Amino acid sequence: MAATDAAALNIALLLLTFSVKNSDQKCFVAKNQHKNYCDSLDDLYNNNDLLKDVTITERDNTPNLEEFKAVPLEVAQNIERLQLRSVINKVNEDAFVNFTSIQFLTLFKNKLDEIPVGIFRNLNVRILDFYQNGIGRLSPGAFVNLTKMEEIRFPFNNLTKITFNIFNNLTTKGLVLSNNQISKIEKFSFGNMPNLKKLFLDNNLLTEFIAQENLHHPEVLEKLWLHSNRLTEVTVYMLEGLTNLKVLNLGFNSISSIEPKAFAETPKLQILVLTHNSLKVISGNILPTTGLDELQILYLDHNRLTYLSSNFFFRLNALRLASIGGNPWQCPCLDLVLRWLYDNGVKLNCDKAYLNGERPVCVVPDVNNVCVYSYDENHYQRFQSQISLYPPPPWCIL
Ligand SMILES: *[C@@H]1O[C@H](CO)[C@@H](O)[C@H](O)[C@H]1NC(C)=O
Ligand SMILES: *[C@@H]1O[C@H](CO)[C@@H](O)[C@H](O)[C@H]1NC(C)=O
Numbered sequence: 001m002a003a004t005d006a007a008a009l010n011i012a013l014l015l016l017t018f019s020v021k022n023s024d025q026k027c028f029v030a031k032n033q034h035k036n037y038c039d040s041l042d043d044l045y046n047n048n049d050l051l052k053d054v055t056i057t058e059r060d061n062t063p064n065l066e067e068f069k070a071v072p073l074e075v076a077q078n079i080e081r082l083q084l085r086s087v088i089n090k091v092n093e094d095a096f097v098n099f100t101s102i103q104f105l106t107l108f109k110n111k112l113d114e115i116p117v118g119i120f121r122n123l124n125v126r127i128l129d130f131y132q133n134g135i136g137r138l139s140p141g142a143f144v145n146l147t148k149m150e151e152i153r154f155p156f157n158n159l160t161k162i163t164f165n166i167f168n169n170l171t172t173k174g175l176v177l178s179n180n181q182i183s184k185i186e187k188f189s190f191g192n193m194p195n196l197k198k199l200f201l202d203n204n205l206l207t208e209f210i211a212q213e214n215l216h217h218p219e220v221l222e223k224l225w226l227h228s229n230r231l232t233e234v235t236v237y238m239l240e241g242l243t244n245l246k247v248l249n250l251g252f253n254s255i256s257s258i259e260p261k262a263f264a265e266t267p268k269l270q271i272l273v274l275t276h277n278s279l280k281v282i283s284g285n286i287l288p289t290t291g292l293d294e295l296q297i298l299y300l301d302h303n304r305l306t307y308l309s310s311n312f313f314f315r316l317n318a319l320r321l322a323s324i325g326g327n328p329w330q331c332p333c334l335d336l337v338l339r340w341l342y343d344n345g346v347k348l349n350c351d352k353a354y355l356n357g358e359r360p361v362c363v364v365p366d367v368n369n370v371c372v373y374s375y376d377e378n379h380y381q382r383f384q385s386q387i388s389l390y391p392p393p394p395w396c397i398l
């Protein structure tokens with residue numbers, strides 16, 4: 001008991017010291033965490049006694065950004081994980097040369113315009129995470145000779161263009177470029193990346209993506225996120241060669257057409273997201289003739305579908321989860337869709353508000369109560385005029 005109390009007091013005192021303004025406390029160690037928290041860069045530069053895991057974070061939630069200066073070898077060489085949180089506004093090309101053991105480097109909400117050439121040259125770093133640092137430019141060769149690199153993440157920055165001399169030749173498995181303002185990807189920007197399995201390009205300004213032009217090894221890619229861009233169509237060319245792709249997210253674009261056989265070269269797809277687009281018609285001819293036998297999850301909600309042709313579902317033998325709400329279904333066609341889903345044990349996801357009567361789910365035809373297999377703009381307008389009276393649909397986690 002007494003020992004525990006003493007320990008608790010000890011922690012409390014440490015915490016107290018840590019939170020004192022301008023404290024002299026150098027790099028607080030949290031109990032039970034083998035980790036240093038430093039509240040200024042000076043504490044890092046002058047501390048020879050650090051653990052392998054070090055976080056430098058802003059003092060009192062007030063960012064005090066300064067240049068990241070030379071770190072003596074004696075300090076840097078043992079650090080394996082370094083996090084810099086809202087503390088730096090400039091890094092030099094040689095900033096990390098003394099971090100000879102570093103494996104994980106995280107820069108979180110700093111202010112950096114660009115990443116200089118060769119800054120990580122010859123380091124053993126495995127994961128680079130640069131979250132929201134205002135980075136607008138990556139110098140060509142910024143990531144040269146990083147043979148141990150497994151994942152590079154640049155989410156929530158200000159990249160506008162990806163050139164072929166930035167990521168080319170890297171052996172990383174994952175590349176995250178989500179939430180930037182990328183509108184252009186140069187030819188073979190992801191060339192010679194023989195291990196690239198995961199590519200996240202969502203929440204950018206892309207109007208096209210062409211696997212054959214962007215990747216030398218499209219057959220390696222397993223996960224491709226392209227949601228929340230400005231894509232308008234899915235072409236054969238776009239997905240050609242992605243023979244091992246398992247997850248494809250194309251939601252929240254402006255896709256209004258899918259070319260016949262567009263998915264012919266993605267037989268391994270397990271999850272396909274087409275949520276929130278402008279698709280009026282979708283039919284079996286976009287799928288491989290033998291079907292997508294591994295597709296388990298399909299999101300089709302919030303498009304302009306009024307019917308589904310009968311040859312579509314027949315090519316999706318493994319389907320077990322789907323979303324269909326927010327489409328201007330003709331009621332008789334919706335009945336057919338629901339019956340097929342029910343008969344085949346496919347559960348609906350994300351469609352609750354539609355199916356339990358909280359939101360309009362279909363349009364009753366004027367005359368015959370039969371499904372008409374053609375798109376009719378008036379029909380869509382009628383649905384739209386009703387649905388626009390409702391608040392935006394509930395967010396559904398993809
Ligand atoms: C690397 O460490 C050496 C020895 O401590 C030091 O003199 C030098 O300034 C450091 N360089 C950088 C770029 O951190
Ligand atoms: C990359 O590594 C190769 C082979 O080790 C070396 O010849 C080349 O100079 C390095 N390039 C840079 C920019 O460090």
Ligand SMILES: *[C@@H]1O[C@H](CO)[C@@H](O)[C@H](O)[C@H]1NC(C)=O
Nearest residue numbers: 132134155156157158179180
């Ligand atoms: C940079 O991107 C962030 C969000 O990722 C955005 O809030 C900010 O306005 C952008 N800055 C510039 C200069 O575009």
Ligand SMILES: *[C@@H]1O[C@H](CO)[C@@H](O)[C@H](O)[C@H]1NC(C)=O
Nearest residue numbers: 141144164165166168169192
């Ligand atoms: C990639 O590697 C090839 C072959 O080694 C080389 O010719 C090319 O210049 C490299 N590209 C970049 C951008 O480093």
